[in-house]
Amino acid sequence: MSIFVDETTRVVVQGLTGGQGRFHGLRNRDYGTKVVAGVTPGKGGTDVDGIPVFDTVEEAVAVTGANASFVSVPPRFAGDAVLEAAKAGISFVVCITEFIPAKDEAYFFNLLRDQYPGTRLLGPNCPGIISPGKCNIGITSGDIALPGGPVGIVSRSGTLTYQAIHELSQQGVGQTTCVGIGGDPVPGTSFIDCLAAFEADPETKAVLMIGEIGGADEEKAAAFIAENFSKPVVAYIAGQTAPPGKKMGHAGAIISGSQGTAKAKMEALAAAGVVVAPNPTAAGEAMVEIVRKFA
Amino acid sequence: MDLFEYQGKQFFARYGIPTSPGGVAETVEEAVRQAVAAEFPAVIKAQVQVGGRGKAGGIKIAGNEEEARAHAQAILGMDIKGHLVKRVWVEHASDIAKEYYASYTLDRSAKLYLLMLSAKGGVDIEEVAATDPEAIVRRHIDPVKGVDREMLEEAVEASGIDAEARQGVADVLEALYRAFVEGDADLVEINPLILNTGGKVHALDAKVTLDDNAAYRHPEWAEWAKTVEYDGRERLAKERGLNYIGLSGSVGIIANGAGLAMSTLDVVNQVGGSAANFLDLGGGASADTMAAALEVINTDENVEAVLVNIFGGIVRCDEVAKGILEALNRVELRAPMVIRLDGTNSDLAREILAPHVSPRLMVEGTMLGAARRAVEIVNENKGA
Structure with missing residues (x-):
């Protein structure tokens, strides 16, 4: 099994006629995605x-039965695109758009949470x-991905996700699902959301988690793991040597005062086992070592 | 973008938040003129983006022209914790009866906005939070619902702010919320928010951080963007569209992706080295981008080795390899380069690089191996 998306997922690409939407949409189709x-x-x-x-997501859903959306539109249109998908009844929205104002993110995150609880947003900037x-x-x-499990991956960073997938695939260790939650301040889907889904997925036997400096999501994930997660977790936190007060590429990757340091996150996770x-x-x-013990 | 105090006050003024009348000055004579216009006693405040300027002697009160001239002379050009004072803000000195604190920011953890209000203003709020957390009233705000007067008045009352200031503070909080939301700020903070002896509430300081991602809907920000201070390299990197942060080590870092770049810094540190910079090439790694990155790193005299760490996903490693070679034809690199390419077409990439391998250009198979090699180069230099 897998989490959030599988072979039955039917995808509508919002922005398919744009350069990026076309490029990635067609690549996704070539991979076998519907x-x-x-x-x-x-x-x-x-x-x-x-x-x-x-012209609209509503029409696309009515005609094609799409149940997931891939939002690839410029920042100023991204919020409306996400909401349009939610209104059309799409249950899983992936938004890769970078540079969306934080206020817009906070607004549509809360609007989805209150009014469209049936829609899960992944991203933005993921x-x-x-x-x-x-x-x-x-x-x-x-x-670079290897089907069949047993490892689930959840990560705040793009290239580090690829790096993690690659490290496992090279050793013959497959993945159930790899989720990039993105590096923005208000991600639609959190570590905890992914961990809960991985916990419920019988084919996922262990989880590789990649966090980074900034915010407190890794600390919250650690508390969740201690209470609710039964499978082995391996974690890496990027930015152990990052200076405070500087945004390390991602809008969310910033140490503010004593908040969001890699050290605090690593300690919280280690304390959670x-x-x-x-x-x-x-x-x-x-992770390879853990998986070998299952065999 | 962090605004200077005077810019923050200009920003506040747009949303009807009361401040003292005053003006900005870059020269002593201009400062004196502003002081005369504001009427004495006038306060002269260094414009720097660092805390503790009062203790450093960057805020002085002048009772007359002579004093204004002396203070402006002392403060302009002053170095406050490494920040050069290029401008002063001059305003009429307020008769302070009480000092409060007010701010709005995004609470990432709750994914809601956060109002913080305290009757203990004029001091570092982090210190208040540490020593007397009860003194800070915190209220979460749903961005969809916004604030209402009732909720603000409740917060003001709970904060223990003096009765005669409550209406005025609630007014400021209403206006400040508009500034926060409509003004696309990541942070708006007034510390201190004062009650003066005349019974009026107004902002004595302004700390504002604007969300750069929202710049497209605020053409008026262009004026403030001009005064943002970068070091030379950061400016060059920005012009070249690179995501660069200068650090103080000796291994120049080039990576694709923010996470991988951060991770490269970590690994260099773990093998005993220190990074000279953070540099994320972003999605592409063309010859042009690579040449720009090398150009930026080349201006850093501390760099003794350059570590290129690329993971090819959609970006193919063979194309990156060609890009590196072309970039090296254009830019003569000051230090040896160690390259690690992994992922899509990395075998092909290594074949392309093989004929060019020399003590100036090395190829390693893993991130850890490449970091070790780069640090070795630095250490050999030290030995020599």
């Missing part, structure tokens, strides 16, 4: 390499999600 529709206002009735384009061999939504290169690795390679090795 990309059933595109949406671009004013371009309804056209198609992109055989994928029908609609690489997407891949359930290897089944479904790939976003910008992850499908070639998580194997905390000093770097991505060591994290991969630790």
